[in-house]
C-alpha cells in the first residue's frame with residue numbers, strides 16, 4: 001500500500017463522489033455494463049486519505065451525524081486485535097462487476113470510535129500490475145455482491161456516515177449501479193451492527209499496510225493478506241463453523257441477498273449442483289470426485305458460453321471447501337459456503353487469463369499458490385478465458401502444478417477449446433459443457449417466471465429457448481429484458497424485442513419464394529427488412545425454419561397455416577429437394593451477406609433463387625447410387641470400371657440423362673458446379689486462371705467415375721491446364737468424392753492440334769488419347785449448341801410482349817458476338833420515377849438508374865423485370881454489382897466515373913442461358929477479363945450509379 005501511495009494524487013472526497021456519479025451516468029444502458037467506459041478508470045484507485053483539505057470537505061458536508069458507538073466498539077476490537085501497529089484505516093471499496101473502480105476511505109481513528117474522520121484522499125494508483133490483476137479479477141465479480149466490497153474499518157467513528165451522507169447528497173443510488181444506495185448501506189450496516197462481528201458481510205477489516213499476494217483482489221474481492229499466519233477474524237476459532245446463529249440471523253440471506261442482484265442471471269445463478277441445468281454428467285463426476293477425495297489439480301471446463309462453466313467452477317470450489325458433514329455439498333450455509341458465495345473467499349480466486357499473460361504475474365501467482373490455504377481446505381484458482389494464456393504461461397502452470405500442494409486446484413475455463421494446444425490440456429481433467437437443450441431452458445425460464453410472478457405465454461418462452469442457441473444465460477437475459485416491458489411476456493412482444501418475425505410470416509415468405517412468385521417475394525421481403533428485421537437475422541430464421549421442416553421436428557407445433565405449407569412444399573420428394581436446395585442457397589447467402597454492404601438486396605436475390613431448383617451434387621450422387629469412394633481408391637477396380645464405363649452410358653450432370661448429346665444440356669448447372677469447384681483449388685493462381693480462361697463444358701458420371709471436360713480458347717491455356725491437370729483432378733475429386741478424369745479441350749477450330757485427355761492416372765501413363773477428328777467435331781457441336789441454346793432461351797422469342805428494344809438489342813448482341821469487345825448497343829434511358837417500380841419498368845426495360853440516386857425501388861424494378869427472364873426459363877437472376885468492389889475505390893472514381901464498372905454478379909460464371917444483365921459506363925471498354933463474355937451477355941450502357949446503390953448514404 002505504501003508503494004501505491006507514492007503515486008497517489010490527492011483529490012477531495014466530494015470529487016470522488018461526483019466522479020462516482022459520473023461513472024454511473026457512463027454506464028452502458030443496454031448492458032448496464034461499465035466495460036465500454038472502463039478504460040479511463042482502469043487504474044484509478046479512489047482513496048480517502050489523511051489529506052487535510054479533503055477531510056475538511058467532508059466535515060463541511062456533514063458534521064451532524066451522530067456516531068454509532070455499538071458498531072464502532074465492535075469494529076475497534078477487531079482493529080486492535082488485527083494489527084495494532086499498523087496505520088488504522090477504513091476502506092470503502094466499491095467494485096462493481098464491470099466498473100473496475102475502487103473507492104478507499106482511510107481513516108486514522110486509531111483509538112476509538114468517536115473521533116471524526118481525519119483524512120480523506122483520492123488515490124490514483126499507478127501500481128499497474130496489481131491494479132490490472134485486480135481489475136481482471138473484478139470482471140468476474142458477481143454484481144449481486146457488489147456491496148460486499150464495501151469494506152469499512154471502524155464504521156462507528158462517523159466517517160462512514162459522513163461519506164454516505166455525501167453520497168446521498170450527490171444522489172448516488174444503488175439502482176442500475178454497482179454501488180449500494182445509501183439506504184441499503186445503512187440497512188446493511190445496521191444489520192451488521194445488530195449481528196455483531198460474525199455477521200459481517202459488507203464490513204471487514206483491512207490492514208492498510210497489507211500488500212497482498214501480488215495477484216490483487218480476487219473475484220470475491222477478499223482483501224489481500226501478506227502474512228498467512230496472522231489470524232483472520234473469521235477463522236472458525238471464535239465462531240462455530242456451522243453457526244446456527246448465522247443461519248438464524250439470516251447471514252447467508254444477506255450474503256446472497258437477491259434484491260441486490262441486477263439481473264435474473266445473477267439472481268438465479270445456481271449455487272448447488274442440483275440447480276445446474278443440463279449438466280448431469282459433469283455434476284455427477286465432480287460430486288463423485290469430492291466424495292471419493294479424488295480431486296485433480298487441473299481442470300478444464302470448456303463449452304459454449306452461457307452454459308454454466310463459471311457457475312459450476314464456483315460450486316465445485318464451494319463443494320471442495322464446504323464444511324458440511326453431509327454428502328450434499330456445497331451446503332450453502334456453512335461458513336465457507338457463505339463466504340464463497342458472498343464473494344469474499346480468500347482461497348477461491350477468479351482470474352482472467354488475459355491479465356495473467358505476464359511472466360511476473362504468473363510467477364507471483366505460483367509463489368502465492370505455494371502457501372497453504374488461508375481458511376479453507378482447498379485453494380481454487382478459476383482462470384477464465386484460458387485460451388488467451390500464452391504457451392509459456394501454460395508451461396509454467398503445468399510445470400508447477402504437480403509440485404504444488406495437494407490443496408491447490410486450478411480450474412481453466414474456456415469457450416474456445418479448439419484454440420488450446422494439445423500439450424497444454426493433456427494434463428487437465430476435461431469437462432465439456434454442452435449447449436443446454438431447448439426443453440431444459442424452457443423449464444428453467446418457466447420456473448423463473450413463476451418465482452418472479454411474471455404472466456407469460458408459453459410460446460414466448462419456447463421461442464426464447466430456441467433463440468438462446470443453447471445458452472441459458474442468453475435466455476435469461478432475454479427474459480430479463482422482456483420483463484422490463486411489463487409483467488406479461490407475450491410472443492408478439494418477444495418477436496418485437498428480439499427483432500424477429502413470426503413463423504407464419506416466415507412461412508408466407510418462404511411459400512412465395514418457393515412458388516417463384518417474384519413480385520410478391522420481393523415485396524414481402526422488402527416489407528420485412530425495411531421495418532422489422534435485419535437481413536442476417538432473416539436468413540438465419542428462414543434457415544432454421546427449413547431445418548425444422550426438414551427434420552419434421554415440430555409439425556404439430558405449426559399452426560394451420562404451417563400445416564398447409566407442409567402439405568404444399570414438404571410432402572413429395574421434389575418438395576423436400578426444393579427445401580434442401582433452398583437451405584443451401586440460404587447458407588451460401590449468409591456467408592455472402594457478411595461482407596456485403598447491400599444485404600437486403602442480396603437476400604432478395606437469394607430468395608428469388610429459391611424457386612428455381614437445381615439439384616445439387618448430393619442429389620446427383622444419391623440418384624446415381626454408386627460406390628465412388630471405393631472405386632476411387634482402387635485403381636484396379638477403376639480400370640475395370642472405367643472400361644465398363646466407356647462401354648456403358650454416362651449420366652450427364654447437365655441434363656441428368658444417359659447418352660447426353662449435349663444439345664439440351666443445362667449449361668447453367670455446369671456453370672454453377674464450376675463455380676463451386678473454384679474455391680477448392682488451393683492455388684489462387686490456378687483458380688484465377690481457370691476462372692478466367694476455362695469453362696466446364698461437360699460432366700458425366702458412371703459408377704464411381706466422373707469425366708469433366710474443360711474448354712479453353714487458346715492453345716497456351718490448354719498447355720497450362722494440362723500441366724495443372726493433376727491438381728484440377730484432385731479438386732474435383734474432393735468435391736465429388738469419386739475418381740475424376742479431366743479432359744482438356746481447345747475450343748477453336750483454328751487450333752487443330754492433337755489434344756490429350758487427362759485423368760489422374762494419366763500421370764502414371766494411362767492417358768487416353770482422343771482423335772483430332774473427334775475433338776474438332778465435338779467442338780463444333782458444342783459451340784453450335786451454345787448458340788442455339790442461347791437463342792432458344794432468349795425471352796423475346798417466347799414473350800411477344802417483350803419490348804422491341806430488347807429484341808433489337810439481342811439481335812445486335814448476336815451479330816456482335818464475334819467482335820470483342822462488342823459494347824455499344826443502346827443508350828440508356830433514365831429512370832423517371834423512383835417511387836413506382838412498374839413505371840420504372842415501363843420507362844426503362846430492366847435498368848433504370850438515375851445519376852443522382854439509385855433508390856431501392858429502382859432496384860426492385862430491375863428485379864421485377866427480371867421476372868420475365870425467370871418465367872421464360874432462365875435459370876439465373878443476375879443483379880448488378882460494382883465490379884471493383886470496395887466503396888473507397890468507388891468514391892475515388894466517383895467524379896470521373898470511367899473506371900467504375902457495374903457488372904453482373906460474378907460475370908465469369910455467366911452462361912448464355914443465364915440471360916444476364918451487364919451494365920457498364922458509357923463509352924468505356926469492358927475490362928478484358930470480362931470481354932470474352934460480352935458475346936453472351938445482353939449489354940446496356942448505364943450512367944453513373946450513386947453510392948446508395950451499394951448501401952452508401
Ligand SMILES: Nc1ncnc2c1ncn2[C@@H]1O[C@H](COP(=O)(O)OP(=O)(O)OP(=O)(O)O)[C@@H](O)[C@H]1O
Nearest residue numbers: 265268269276277305306307308309310311472473
Ligand atoms: N447449466 C446451467 N444451469 C443453471 N443456470 C445456468 C446454466 N448455465 C448458465 N446458467 C445461467 O447463466 C448465468 C451465467 O452462467 P455462467 O457464467 O456459469 O456461464 P458460462 O458458461 O461460464 O458463461 P461464459 O462462458 O459466458 O462465462 C448463470 O448465472 C445462470 O443463471
Ligand SMILES: [Zn+2]
Nearest residue numbers: 322331334337
Ligand atoms: Zn457448506
